[in-house]
Amino acid sequence: MNGHPQLEARGVTVRFGGLTAVDGVSAAFAAGELVGIIGPNGAGKTTFFNALSGVVAPTAGDLYAHGRRLTGAGPHRYAAQGIARTFQTPRVFGELSVAANIDFGLQFAGRHRKSSWLLKDEDSILHLIGLSAQARLPAAAVTPSQQRLLEIGMALATRPRLLLLDEVAAGLTEAEVDSMAQLIRRLRDELDLTVIWIEHAVTTLLRYVERVIVLHQGRKIADGTPAEVVRNAEVVEAYLGDEVAA
Amino acid sequence: MNPWRESRVRRLGQRLAQGLLDRTHLGRDLLVLFALTGWALAVPHYGSDFVVSMALTCLMYVALATSWALFCGTTRYLSLATAAFFGIGAYTSALFIDSLGWWPVIAAGAGVAALVAVVMGSAVLHLRGTYFAVLTFGMTELIRHAVTYWEKQVTGTVGRVLTVVPERDTIYLTVLALAVLAVAVSIVVRRTRFGLGLMGIGADEQRAQTLGVNTRLAKIGGFALTAAFAGAVGAAMSVRWTYIDPATVFSPFIGFQTVLIALIGGIATLWGPLIAAVVFSLLAETLRLQAPQAYLMTLGLLLILCVLYLPGGLASLRWSTFGQWREDTRAWWRELRRDKRRDEARENAT
Numbered sequence: 001m002n003g004h005p006q007l008e009a010r011g012v013t014v015r016f017g018g019l020t021a022v023d024g025v026s027a028a029f030a031a032g033e034l035v036g037i038i039g040p041n042g043a044g045k046t047t048f049f050n051a052l053s054g055v056v057a058p059t060a061g062d063l064y065a066h067g068r069r070l071t072g073a074g075p076h077r078y079a080a081q082g083i084a085r086t087f088q089t090p091r092v093f094g095e096l097s098v099a100a101n102i103d104f105g106l107q108f109a110g111r112h113r114k115s116s117w118l119l120k121d122e123d124s125i126l127h128l129i130g131l132s133a134q135a136r137l138p139a140a141a142v143t144p145s146q147q148r149l150l151e152i153g154m155a156l157a158t159r160p161r162l163l164l165l166d167e168v169a170a171g172l173t174e175a176e177v178d179s180m181a182q183l184i185r186r187l188r189d190e191l192d193l194t195v196i197w198i199e200h201a202v203t204t205l206l207r208y209v210e211r212v213i214v215l216h217q218g219r220k221i222a223d224g225t226p227a228e229v230v231r232n233a234e235v236v237e238a239y240l241g242d243e244v245a246a
Numbered sequence: 247m248n249p250w251r252e253s254r255v256r257r258l259g260q261r262l263a264q265g266l267l268d269r270t271h272l273g274r275d276l277l278v279l280f281a282l283t284g285w286a287l288a289v290p291h292y293g294s295d296f297v298v299s300m301a302l303t304c305l306m307y308v309a310l311a312t313s314w315a316l317f318c319g320t321t322r323y324l325s326l327a328t329a330a331f332f333g334i335g336a337y338t339s340a341l342f343i344d345s346l347g348w349w350p351v352i353a354a355g356a357g358v359a360a361l362v363a364v365v366m367g368s369a370v371l372h373l374r375g376t377y378f379a380v381l382t383f384g385m386t387e388l389i390r391h392a393v394t395y396w397e398k399q400v401t402g403t404v405g406r407v408l409t410v411v412p413e414r415d416t417i418y419l420t421v422l423a424l425a426v427l428a429v430a431v432s433i434v435v436r437r438t439r440f441g442l443g444l445m446g447i448g449a450d451e452q453r454a455q456t457l458g459v460n461t462r463l464a465k466i467g468g469f470a471l472t473a474a475f476a477g478a479v480g481a482a483m484s485v486r487w488t489y490i491d492p493a494t495v496f497s498p499f500i501g502f503q504t505v506l507i508a509l510i511g512g513i514a515t516l517w518g519p520l521i522a523a524v525v526f527s528l529l530a531e532t533l534r535l536q537a538p539q540a541y542l543m544t545l546g547l548l549l550i551l552c553v554l555y556l557p558g559g560l561a562s563l564r565w566s567t568f569g570q571w572r573e574d575t576r577a578w579w580r581e582l583r584r585d586k587r588r589d590e591a592r593e594n595a596t
Contacts, residue, residue, distance in 0.1 A: 053456060079458035091453045093446065104446060107439050109458025158458055 004067035005030050006162045006194045007052065007083060012061035014047050021047040023218035024061065029162065029194050034184070036205040036226075037198045039215035040238065045198045046088065048215065049164055052196070053085040054078035079109035084160035088167045090147040092154065094140030098131055101139050101150055105157025113159040116191055122157075129153040129183070145176055149183075156187070162194040163187065169199055181208045206230070214238070275433050275516065282520075283426050290415050302418055302486065304527040306479055309425040310500075311507040311519035313475035316432045317468035318505075319513030320444040323374070327366065327382035328504045330389045331359040331473040333496035335480025337393065340406045340490055348412055352420060352481050359477020360470040362389075367469040371462070374451075383498070390496035397492070405491035412485060420482045428475050432516055444468055448514075506545060510552045512559020521560050 005028040014022040022044040029035060039045050050056035052063065054075040062071045065081040084105075092101050102122050110119075118128055126132045129149045134142050139150060148168055155163060165184070169177045185208070187193050199205040206212065206226040214222040214229060216238040222229050229235055289301045310328060318325050335355030343351045370381045397404045435441040443464045446454030455461050484490045507526050512518030526545075533541035555571070556562060 055452060055456065074460070074462065075452070075455040076458050076460045079456055085456055087453070091450050093449045093453075095449070104442065104454075105457045107442055108454075111458075154457060 004064070006066065008064040009048075009052065010062045010064070012048070012051050012058045012063065014044070014051055014056055015059040020218050022051060022058075022215075025215070025218075025220045026061075027213055027220065027223065029196060031161070031194055032188060032192045033211060034188050034195045034209050035197065035211045035213060036209035037196060037213045037215060038202050038205060041200075042217075043215040044218040045215055046166060047218075049085065049166055049196075049198060053083055053164055055085075076109070079158050079160075082113065082159070082161035083164070084109070084155035084158045084162070085164035086148075086151040086155050086166055086168060088170070090144070090151045092139040092147055092150050094138065096139055097136050098139050098142060098150055099126065099135040102126060102153050102157045105154050106159075109158035109160075115159040118190060119156055119159050125153050125156055128156070145172055148172070149180075152183070160193065162196070165195065165197045167198055167200055169201065169204055177204055184208070272433070272437070278517070279426065279429050279433070283422070286422050286425075287419075290418055295414075298414065298418060300527060300531045302421055303531065304524050305418075305421045305425040306483055307504065307507055307523035307527055308520050309421065309428045309475055309479050310504045311511065311523045312425070312428040312432055313472050314504050315508045315511075315513050315515075315519045316428070316435060317444065317472040319448075319508060319515075319519075320441070321447045321465065321468065322513075323371070323465065323469075324379045324505065325382045325469070325472070326379055326498070326501045326505065327363075327386050327473075328476050329496050329498055329501035330366075330382075330386035331363060331476035332480035332483075332500050333390065333393070333492065334359045334362055335477030335482075336484035336490050336495035337406075338477070339481035339484045340408055343408065343485065344410055348416065348420075352424075352478050355481025356474040356478040359480070360474040363470040363473030364466055367466040371465045371469060383501070386496065386498065386501060390492050393496065394492045405489060408485055408488050408490070411488055417482055417486050421479065424475065424478050424482065429516070429520065431471070436516065440464065440467070506549055510548055510560060512561035515559060515561035518559040518561030525560070 008026075008028040010026050011024045012022055012026070013020065013024050025044075025048060037045050037048065047056065051058050054063075054070065054073055054077060057072050062069060064070065065078070065083060068081070070078060070081065093104065096104070099122050102125050106122065106125075117124065119125055122135075123132070126135050129152055131142075131146060131149055131153065134146060139147065142150065152163075152165070152168065168184075169180055172180060184195055184197065188195050197205065197209060206229075209226065212222070212224065212226050212229045213220060214232075214235050216234075221238060222232045222235045224232075286301065286305065290298050293301065310332070314325070314328060317323070335358070338355040338358045339351050342354055346354060366382070366385055370378060370385070373381060394404055397406075435444075443454065443459045443461075446457070446459055447461050447464060451461055480495060484495060487494070503526070507522045508519045510518075510526075511520070511522030529544060530541060533544065552559060556567070
């Protein structure tokens with residue numbers, strides 16, 4: 001890992017016309033970290049994610065993967081560097097079977113990357129995310145929560161070193177969130193994957209992650225363990241106040 | 247046997263079945279292609295000049311529509327630039343046939359068209375939908391006017407007569423070869439990573455990108471491949487016409503007709519464009535002479551019907567489709583009668 005962080009953002013700014021969605025955010029993510037990103041609506045979480053995965057090019061600032069500058073490169077270059085992501089609303093290939101959806105990532109970004117036996121092939125990934133029984137169904141025909149798992153499976157098929165999860169627990173029941181969190185923990189532990197997890201439901205997220213970054217109006221206002229962050233006055237004022245007190 | 251092993255064995259079986267299924271499909275596709283080729287090869291031996299000329303038109307549109315669908319159908323990038331590549335091929339042929347000979351000139355037509363497609367694609371392939379369609383159309387017009395202007399300035403006349411012309415059968419066999427090649431390339435591409443990438447672009451381009459597809463490269467490559475076929479067909483057909491000018495070889499109608507054929511046949515299917523190309527060419531030859539208006543009206547009507555009732559195109563037609571239509575019609579009829587009865591009842595009440 002040549003001492004560099006898996007992914008590093010240095011002063012990343014994203015502007016849409018006059019609106020500054022992300023404002024000079026710097027953060028580094030080391031191998032095996034499980035990091036949560038929280039913030040009120042419109043704090044720039046998803047835009048920051050888009051910048052981290054190359055979907056949006058930053059207006060200013062730089063992105064480095066393993067010390068290599070990636071600013072301005074297309075998303076496929078990020079994928080080739082082992083950065084995978086999911087989308088807030090599942091974007092699976094509906095007409096293809098669940099198995100073929102997994103195969104897609106294996107055919108492209110995951111093709112020449114070595115991997116652990118957990119991500120060896122289509123079957124092992126399906127087994128890992130628990131969709132073996134649905135393998136032959138068209139992806140459009142499975143339930144929304146299964147589609148969300150499939151999204152993660154597609155991202156895993158690129159055999160990543162870093163996984164960006166955008167609100168994967170939204171709309172799931174308590175039990176489903178719990179098994180999702182267990183899956184994410186397991187990925188981190190067994191694959192030494194860096195996981196960056198955005199979630200709107202803060203209390204859910206704080207239970208599972210070890211480090212939290214708080215965004216507010218596009219700026220990073222806190223970065224630390226969940227216990228530190230919930231005591232941070234600025235965070236409490238910006239966002240957490242009611243929810244944590246309750 | 248532990249459950250993990252067992253499920254692996256079961257899945258291996260499933261995959262094997264899937265693989266066989268794919269292989270039978272491949273066998274079927276190749277067999278159909280083989281049979282059609284054999285049949286088309288025989289046409290010049292027993293057909294009259296009229297039949298051969300009709301078959302030639304058929305094959306021309308088979309090559310154009312199949313190669314168009316190969317890129318535009320799978321990625322949903324609706325290109326109207328077929329006429330541009332066709333015309334470029336035709337002009338390449340007119341300029342170099344005396345010096346190069348037959349096969350090199352066909353290759354040159356394909357090459358020049360592909361080159362132009364790479365330049366054009368780099369400029370417009372980041373646009374989607376209507377913008378892309380309109381811009382490709384605009385660029386076709388631009389190329390047409392540029393060629394017209396250049397011809398006027400350089401040669402002083404617009405239009406060229408091709409004097410050294412190969413035999414009828416040579417042209418026929420060349421266009422047949424191009425049509426077969428277009429179908430064969432489609433069959434192959436559908437089974438490669440390149441084809442999978444194009445499909446991903448058509449389904450959700452950004453998602454495909456984040457999964458590692460270099461979409462820019464794939465799009466430019468696919469566009470150039472389509473253009474190469476149009477260029478080669480143009481190079482072969484210009485010789486058939488013996489006289490070419492920008493208005494005929496860059497005619498937007500060539501582009502529109504290719505798109506219509508592919509749409510009606512089914513842009514996402516392998517055989518759809520071929521089926522529709524044959525139907526169209528037959529319609530064109532039989533109707534255009536006796537009733538030119540009826541031809542265009544039939545074309546329009548067929549397109550409307552297809553878009554409304556057969557969005558997958560002619561190739562998606564199955565026996566069950568007819569059953570579905572019957573069901574729909576009966577349901578519609580029942581509703582109509584119920585409405586009528588209700589209206590009557592209301593009228594009686596008042």
